[in-house]
Amino acid sequence: MTEAYVALEGGHVLEGRGRAPGTARGEIVFTTAYTGYEESLTDPSYEEQILTFSYPLIGNYGVREERFEDDRVHPRGVVAKELTEDVVDWLASEGVPAVDHLDTREIVTDIRDGGAMKCGIAVGEDVTEEDALAELEQCKAMSDHTDIGAQVSVDEPVAHGADNDGETVALIDCGAKGSIISSLLERDATVHVFPYDADVADVEAVDPDLLFISNGPGDPVNFEGAITLVEEFVEDTPVAGICLGQQIVAEALGGSTEKMTFGHRGVNQPVLDLESGQVVMTTQNHGYTVADPGEHLEVTQINVNDDTPEGIDGIEYDVLTRQYHPEANPGPEDTLDFFDDVLAMASERADTRAVPADD
Ligand SMILES: NC(=O)CC[C@H](N)C(=O)O
Structure with missing residues (x-):
């Protein structure tokens, strides 16, 4: 044997x-x-x-x-x-x-x-x-894999859904699951996938309606490039994030993250929406969490088991993030409307920008 x-x-x-x-x-x-x-x-x-x-x-x-x-x-x-x-x-x-x-x-x-x-x-x-x-x-230790993004990201930008009529999304690939890209494409978005360490100018060149930070491995503080992108774009462009993406957004906007004892990994993690009082079952895979959202972000959803932040909104900025995996695969699909919500946020901002100034 x-x-x-x-x-x-x-x-x-x-x-x-x-x-x-x-x-x-x-x-x-x-x-x-x-x-x-x-x-x-x-x-x-x-x-x-x-x-x-x-x-x-x-x-x-x-x-x-x-x-x-x-x-x-x-x-x-x-x-x-x-x-x-x-x-x-x-x-x-x-x-x-x-x-x-x-x-x-x-x-x-x-x-x-x-x-x-x-x-x-x-x-x-x-x-x-x-x-x-x-x-x-x-x-x-996970946090000592300081350039882990290089192991999982695309090397060069890749565009998907060029013929789609919807919003233009710049997806920062920190190790993106395919279902995140397909969930955006199914909703008619054009998705420009960028390397985890993309330059601000390269992302600006596609004039995105939405900056989307993907999931990915390791410690969010090791994704300095993505943190910089959020800092640079958030004033003018809506920002979305999933899992590592939520953690990166918090790091960029004055919040902080920490390592959990053993994390959340499974397909039946209960999440409470603080406004509606509704609980949904979610898919999760993470070992870090947002410890403090900082003064620009508000926690809107929490994990029922341990109260950790599961959903975050921007206070003065257009920001929407999830710690769980709304794209499912595996797991329950009750949270797919996150993609509708972030694209609606992108579309509203795009409409505002398209209106010429009165004077
Ligand atoms: N699925 C993810 O994006 C994981 C995020 C991060 N690597 C963590 O472990 O918390």
Whole structure:
């Protein structure tokens, strides 16, 4: 049998069944989602992390490319109670080590008690516990991946939906899920996707009706370019953000962010809208949160479990952001109207700008 070891920060090593070979290191996190493994495994926000599925059976409805959020698997390694052959074949073909037949309840409990932690894994015929510990030794904290945007962003600007009649969106790709782009295109927007470190002048050149900061991996403070773009555009252009995007907007406008103990990852996170009193179920994948929105932003939605900010509006600026994933994929689609709302905000501003001055 192929050997497999998972070494957790602090030196606790678990033994499992080796499924896809290789060694890897990353921050170990867990998701409680019971479906949507294809979407989660291709979500760029999992870059440099090792993903544990708390649901015990992963892969029971196969692997289909049309459900992918990006063109590759992003977690560095995968841990589950039981992985099907389909998923194992896919992970092996992508060179992503995978381990199953271990007690994922124990890992989840460790992460809940100790917080998201560094992890090393080793899978193969001759690997030993020491190989997993050697990976752990070299593992960096998420915040120390200071240029993680370069690993997940487009290298050059790409335009989608040039023939669409709707708003012009400048999407800053900090590791964008494909569903964010398609949700905008379906609503007739033209989407110019820019690298995570795009220059202000390059973005200005497309004269956007909306600056949209995407989701992405790691610590928002490491996305200085995107923070600068929000600072530069917010006076004249509406700004939207999802997940990392919400955190970047807060950092840009005088607020602050912090690392959570173990974050929110799953497809049934309850969010309360403070104005309407309505609760919606949301998809989430984040380990940082807005700690203080600052004086220009107002928290309008909170997580029912821990009161953390889930939705933010600008006070004097046209700003609308979400900490959860309104685009779903995986998870509930109850929050898709976010895209209608941000495009309506963009369209109103575009109309105002189009009106010539009276005198
Ligand atoms: N999905 C995301 O955009 C994640 C945002 C950020 N990397 C976090 O972990 O909080």
